[in-house]
Amino acid sequence: MIDAVLFDLSGVLYTDDDPIPSALQAIDRITASGMPVRYITNTTRSPSASILKKLEKMGFAIRKDEIFTAPLAVKKYLIEKNLSPYLLIHPDLEIEFSDLKKDSFNSVVVGDAGTAFTYENKNTAFRLLEQDCPLIAMGMNRYFREKDGLSLDAGSFIVALEYAANTQAVVIGKPSPWFFRTALQSVNCKAENAIMIGDDFEADVIGALDAGLQGILVKTGKYKTGDEKKIKGRAECVGDISLAVDWILEQ
Amino acid sequence: MIDAVLFDLSGVLYTDDDPIPSALQAIDRITASGMPVRYITNTTRSPSASILKKLEKMGFAIRKDEIFTAPLAVKKYLIEKNLSPYLLIHPDLEIEFSDLKKDSFNSVVVGDAGTAFTYENKNTAFRLLEQDCPLIAMGMNRYFREKDGLSLDAGSFIVALEYAANTQAVVIGKPSPWFFRTALQSVNCKAENAIMIGDDFEADVIGALDAGLQGILVKTGKYKTGDEKKIKGRAECVGDISLAVDWILEQ
Numbered sequence: 001m002i003d004a005v006l007f008d009l010s011g012v013l014y015t016d017d018d019p020i021p022s023a024l025q026a027i028d029r030i031t032a033s034g035m036p037v038r039y040i041t042n043t044t045r046s047p048s049a050s051i052l053k054k055l056e057k058m059g060f061a062i063r064k065d066e067i068f069t070a071p072l073a074v075k076k077y078l079i080e081k082n083l084s085p086y087l088l089i090h091p092d093l094e095i096e097f098s099d100l101k102k103d104s105f106n107s108v109v110v111g112d113a114g115t116a117f118t119y120e121n122k123n124t125a126f127r128l129l130e131q132d133c134p135l136i137a138m139g140m141n142r143y144f145r146e147k148d149g150l151s152l153d154a155g156s157f158i159v160a161l162e163y164a165a166n167t168q169a170v171v172i173g174k175p176s177p178w179f180f181r182t183a184l185q186s187v188n189c190k191a192e193n194a195i196m197i198g199d200d201f202e203a204d205v206i207g208a209l210d211a212g213l214q215g216i217l218v219k220t221g222k223y224k225t226g227d228e229k230k231i232k233g234r235a236e237c238v239g240d241i242s243l244a245v246d247w248i249l250e251q
Numbered sequence: 252m253i254d255a256v257l258f259d260l261s262g263v264l265y266t267d268d269d270p271i272p273s274a275l276q277a278i279d280r281i282t283a284s285g286m287p288v289r290y291i292t293n294t295t296r297s298p299s300a301s302i303l304k305k306l307e308k309m310g311f312a313i314r315k316d317e318i319f320t321a322p323l324a325v326k327k328y329l330i331e332k333n334l335s336p337y338l339l340i341h342p343d344l345e346i347e348f349s350d351l352k353k354d355s356f357n358s359v360v361v362g363d364a365g366t367a368f369t370y371e372n373k374n375t376a377f378r379l380l381e382q383d384c385p386l387i388a389m390g391m392n393r394y395f396r397e398k399d400g401l402s403l404d405a406g407s408f409i410v411a412l413e414y415a416a417n418t419q420a421v422v423i424g425k426p427s428p429w430f431f432r433t434a435l436q437s438v439n440c441k442a443e444n445a446i447m448i449g450d451d452f453e454a455d456v457i458g459a460l461d462a463g464l465q466g467i468l469v470k471t472g473k474y475k476t477g478d479e480k481k482i483k484g485r486a487e488c489v490g491d492i493s494l495a496v497d498w499i500l501e502q
Contacts, residue, residue: 117370119403126394126403142415143377152370152377152415160411164393164403 002251004189005030006180006213009041009051011199011221012241016147019058020220022242027060030245036187040068040180040196042139042173042203044089044111044154047096048072068183070138070173071096074109077136077172083107085136088125088157090114110161110169111138112154122161129165139173141203145222174200175207184213197244201227209233216244253502255440256281257431257464260292260302262450262472263492267398270309271471273493278311281496287438291319291431291447293390293424293454295340295362295405298347299323319434321389321424322347325360328387328423334358336387339376339408341365361412361420362389363405373408380416390424392454396473425451426458435464448495452478460484467495 007013013023030037039062043051048069055062071093078085078100086105087097090113097109108125129135141153158169173179184194191212198204199221208215215235217228228237238244258264264274281288290313294302299320306313322344329336329351337356338348341364348360359376380386392404409420424430435445442463449455450472459466466486468479479488489495 113370115370117373119364119366119368122368123403126407127400130401142417149378150381152374152411156377156411156415159414160403160407163410164407166393 001193002035002195002214002248003193004036004038004184004187004195005248006183006194006196006208007037007039007241008174008196008198008200008204009039009055010043011145011223012197012218013039013055013060014058015145015221017054017058019060020240022240024059026240026242026245027062030248031061033249035248036189038066038068038183038187040174040183042070042141042154044069044071044093044138044173045114046090046092050092065186068179068186070179071111073179073182074111074136074138074172075100077170078107078109081107083134083136085109086125086128086133088113088116088121089138091116105133107134107136108161109136109138110154110158112141112144113157117157122157125161126164129161129167135161135165135167135169137169137171137173139203140169140171140175141200143222150222174203175210177207177211180208180211180213195248197241199223201230205231205235206233209235216247218244252444253286253446253465253499254444255287255289255435255438255446256499257434257445257447257459258288258290258492259425259447259449259451259455260290260306261294262396262474263448263469264290264306264311265309266396266472268305268309270311271491273491275310277491277493277496278313280500282312284500286499287440289317289319289434289438291425291434293321293392293405295320295322295344295389295424296365297341297343301343316437319430319437321430322362324430324433325362325387325389325423326351328421329358329360332358334385334387336360337376337379337384339364339367339372340389342367356384358385358387359412360387360389361405361409363392363395364408368408373412376412377415380412380418386412386416386418386420388420388422388424390454391420391422391426392451394473401473425454426461428458428462431459431462431464446499448492450474452481456482456486457484460486467498469495 089111140155196208205215391406447459456466
């Protein structure tokens with residue numbers, strides 16, 4: 001029995017600035033079925049308002065309260081713990097954290113900072129970790145797909161800092177079980193009755209299985225041949241989001 | 252019985268541009284004793300000629316053939332394997348590799364590239380690794396000491412690439428047993444009769460022990476309180492190079 005569906009965004013609904021063929025119709029169908037849906041993303045190069053605007057522009061009918069982003073989850077965590085973070089994040093994301101205090105840093109937050117991953121910035125982060133500041137990760141994704149190929153995502157920079165400072169990050173985005181469950185709480189659904197659709201076999205599918213959900217891996221976005229063989233558990237692998245929605249509606 | 256001594260350079264003989272107090276005299280004493288010595292370094296921000304010049308300028312009487320650098324060992328490896336490398340290295344080190352072919356890359360070499368560790372350069376390296384190019388590491392050091400504090404060394408950037416591309420680097424510098432043994436072969440000494448003096452408990456001391464040597468950790472350079480507790484085996488820990496030489500000459 002499936003009571004709620006979680007979708008990843010990039011690589012599932014769209015790649016770069018274009019919707020994946022059949023994704024618009026797939027979202028319309030799942031919405032029309034009355035099934036509660038949430039969108040959970042580790043995309044950390046844009047604030048949530050920009051993501052929503054981008055989805056609207058592409059023609060997706062998605063509400064603000066349906067989207068859960070790793071940066072917003074991190075922000076909530078920082079406020080709860082009263083932390084003042086050194087932000088190693090993408091310049092476009094800084095606006096999401098503009099109202100947080102950022103003096104006398106007592107923590108380090110890392111997202112996909114892109115070109116802001118300079119040696120100097122990483123060394124600043126490293127020296128704070130050496131002072132026992134906690135390391136907070138927006139995700140552990142290895143790579144994401146761009147128009148011209150795969151590109152390094154936040155995960156690799158986080159393991160670099162973990163290695164240098166001999167520490168371990170607190171992961172707030174996917175594959176943190178807490179992140180999946182927070183999204184499900186908003187639709188009052190238990191993990192075992194929910195399913196996650198994603199193109200990242202680790203962060204999306206294995207992460208979901210570890211959190212008690214079912215999972216569907218789609219062969220769009222960053223999918224690489226054979227990824228499905230690395231998954232063990234209650235998971236399917238289908239061509240794209242439209243086939244994933246078909247599978248769900250058939251259950 | 253000790254028949255040969257290997258010294259690390261940075262943090263043992265000098266920090267930044269200054270010799271460590273008593274290091275000049277310590278090297279003079281070990282040289283006068285007739286004990287064969289070699290200097291093995293993972294320093295990858297300067298070519299070997301510059302390192303030698305720097306040592307001379309500081310007053311150390313060290314010959315060119317006594318120095319084994321990770322970059323020169325990597326160069327030998329590349330030539331032997333007929334590899335054309337994408338070099339993710341410090342701009343000052345490029346001259347060491349200027350006579351190698353560097354077109355249609357079929358391998359990736361990573362040293363402590365410093366500010367050349369841009370997102371773009373790392374992504375270029377990552378995409379080559381995704382094409383199954385081998386990853387060759389000049390060392391796995393986590394950090395080194397600079398005037399204003401500890402700084403990120405090559406090791407953290409290598410684990411980042413290993414993680415993203417799901418691969419494992421071939422390590423050519425310390426702690427590769429091959430690197431220690433190559434230096435010892437030049438003085439015709441077996442590993443069990445040799446000792447390594449270093450400030451890095453992992454690359455220098457644990458590396459040496461794993462290669463069958465003895466080791467001495469010195470409390471200068473990048474040494475951090477308690478590092479000696481992380482070492483198991485035939486190793487000593489003393490204040491500095493002068494006390495290390497005392498210990499060796501007493502054996």
